[in-house]
Amino acid sequence: MKNKKDAIKIIEILKEYYPDATCSLDFTTPFEMLISVMLSAQCTDERVNKTTPNLFKNYNTPEKMANIDINELEKIIHPCGFYKNKAKNIIACSKRLVEVYNSKVPDNIEDLMTLAGVGRKSANVIMLEAFDKPVGIAVDTHAKRVSNLVGFSKESDPEKIEQDLLKQFPEKYYSDVNHLFVWHGRNTCIARKPKCDICPINNYCNAYKKNKCIK
Numbered sequence: 001m002k003n004k005k006d007a008i009k010i011i012e013i014l015k016e017y018y019p020d021a022t023c024s025l026d027f028t029t030p031f032e033m034l035i036s037v038m039l040s041a042q043c044t045d046e047r048v049n050k051t052t053p054n055l056f057k058n059y060n061t062p063e064k065m066a067n068i069d070i071n072e073l074e075k076i077i078h079p080c081g082f083y084k085n086k087a088k089n090i091i092a093c094s095k096r097l098v099e100v101y102n103s104k105v106p107d108n109i110e111d112l113m114t115l116a117g118v119g120r121k122s123a124n125v126i127m128l129e130a131f132d133k134p135v136g137i138a139v140d141t142h143a144k145r146v147s148n149l150v151g152f153s154k155e156s157d158p159e160k161i162e163q164d165l166l167k168q169f170p171e172k173y174y175s176d177v178n179h180l181f182v183w184h185g186r187n188t189c190i191a192r193k194p195k196c197d198i199c200p201i202n203n204y205c206n207a208y209k210k211n212k213c214i215k
Contacts, residue, residue: 007168014180017200021179023129030105030130037122043080062103065094089117107131134174142185151206
């Protein structure tokens with residue numbers, strides 16, 4: 001793992017390199033954020049953003065989504081992949097919101113994780129983006145790759161990687177880490193062809209120093 005001084009320095013460099021790093025999903029309410037995050041599993045945010053306008057046009061509340069015909073939902077979200085499982089979870093999640101949470105998306109990670117289709121990564125994203133209450137760091141495929149290559153964690157399990165990251169970053173940096181690791185993974189530390197020669201943090205990267213990430 002990195003020491004806190006280096007970890008913070010890396011984030012400061014990435015903040016300067018990606019000044020516009022924010023969540024890429026489009027939403028207007030916590031419920032829309034919840035559904036968008038569920039659809040984004042193994043799907044690009046760009047594809048989700050092209051799908052949700054048609055979905056939210058008629059089904060933008062837990063009550064409406066809980067009563068949608070599953071075949072209709074599957075048809076709408078088909079472009080996002082894994083549509084059958086996602087549709088089942090979205091309806092189950094919406095019904096629980098109506099029955100247990102008075103049709104409101106809970107603003108704590110424990111309750112969020114009781115919803116169908118919502119794991120810790122998704123709950124972390126919702127807490128940050130919908131409620132501006134970052135309580136952890138969402139470890140998606142980009143954050144995992146960056147963490148492993150740069151040297152923040154040697155773990156492969158996302159929850160263990162998150163625990164390593166939380167040891168290295170003060171709470172005030174949680175929001176930045178969430179956004180910047182995703183942007184860095186998408187734009188520079190790319191899985192198949194990382195742009196190590198122009199990477200702004202290559203001097204801090206374990207893989208770069210060992211010549212193990214250059215393709």
